[in-house]
Amino acid sequence: MIRRGFFVLLSVLLAAQCAEAQAVAAQARWFRGNTHTHTINSDGDSAPDAVVRWYKEHRYHFLVISDHDAVTPVDGLNAAFAAPGKFLVLSGEEVTDRFEGAPVHLIGVGTRETVPAQGGASIPEILTRDARAIRAAGGVPHVNHPNFGWALTAEQIAASEARHFEIWNGHPLVNNRGGGGSPSAEEIWDKILSTGRVIFGVATDDAHTFRQEYSPALAMAGRGWILVRATELTAAAILAAFDRGDFYCSTGVEFRGYEANEREIRIELPKGTSNTAPRFRTFFIGKDGAVLKQDDSFTPAYQFQGNELYVRARVESSNGAMAWTQPVFPKK
Ligand SMILES: [Zn+2]
Ligand SMILES: [Zn+2]
Known part of the structure; x- marks a missing residue:
């Protein structure tokens, strides 16, 4: 029993390691x-x-x-x-x-x-x-x-x-x-x-x-x-x-993190600590170029309401640099 338990434990560990390796490889x-x-x-x-x-x-x-x-x-x-x-x-x-x-x-x-x-x-x-x-x-x-x-x-x-x-x-x-x-x-x-x-x-x-x-x-x-x-x-x-x-x-604006799915768009912007670090305005834009939300934080996010045709983000740095995400068309 002890031996079998050991092998079960070992195989669980190996499987976990394998999954971890695959996750790293696929990252x-x-x-x-x-x-x-x-x-x-x-x-x-x-x-x-x-x-x-x-x-x-x-x-x-x-x-x-x-x-x-x-x-x-x-x-x-x-x-x-x-x-x-x-x-x-x-x-x-x-x-x-x-x-x-x-x-x-x-x-x-x-x-x-x-x-x-x-x-x-x-x-x-x-x-x-x-x-x-x-x-x-x-x-x-x-x-x-x-x-x-x-x-x-x-x-x-x-x-x-x-x-x-x-x-x-x-x-x-x-x-x-x-x-x-x-x-x-x-x-x-x-x-x-x-x-x-x-x-x-x-x-x-x-x-x-x-x-x-x-x-x-x-x-x-x-x-x-x-x-x-x-x-x-x-x-x-x-x-x-x-x-x-x-x-x-x-x-010139590069994200620390970016995730988009059918529920939301989340961006993480670089937050510097010195008084020369830039600040940002993020505009979430929808049909006909309408601004759906402005978010001035370092973690701008948009949750879909269900009536958008598409949503994309434009990030403006206080220094003039920009970033643009691709549009997300949420499934109806
Ligand atoms: Zn050319
Ligand atoms: Zn050309």
Whole structure:
């Protein structure tokens, strides 16, 4: 009896250890990455290795090189720079299409071969054809800078198969904030979401310039990025999490904690102790861009009331940096 009890105890302990190991293995982490970067292989000013070095030295976990209409090879870059769980370069491309002079650009995150601009008879058709071609080449598409050249409207994006688009892009000529009667990229997001369509927001650098003195008038690195939740830093895991919308956007605000489910959204913001530490305003936003709640705490939260079409959060730091969560569509 004693022996059998010992073995029962042992097997319970082993099972517990196993479950613990599985839980640790399956534990997700947040990986910081930029999905929109240029090198001298298109209109950037620096060689791929210099660009990759910049992002690695600035504590990014991954970088997508997205030259115009060309896939820059990344195997050699990964041989030189990749570190398990710490840094990875992903291949990609900016498919550079146009319609009657208007720029229609999409990033293919993770594409391994060049995708030619597919063209089409309308902007929604071009977006859909390019997005399909990117998926056929193994990538996940995201539409770029809707207000660059005032090219893309909410209605056109909503009428395409696009499931991701840039709500913030660091290039100085892309008109993120709208104006003159044209909506901001974030207002375009709410217009699309308010039709009931799930579309994920992306923040990127669109970096071109690494060799000049810092200037707000230049397309420099380190301005906008995403934090992707994945169990490991591999191209497959990052692409899958990005595809299903398991990420948030930042221009400088990063969360200590973030959980969203069908009952609530909870964020934990960094609470500094010095008198220089930033403070925050968090806006929970719903249909038509309406502010459903403002929460000024370090642990902003929103409980669903049951009548929301969707809820997303925008966090504003007292220093001007921002973060945006993806929309949550609660099940009715
Ligand atoms: Zn572009
Ligand atoms: Zn670009």
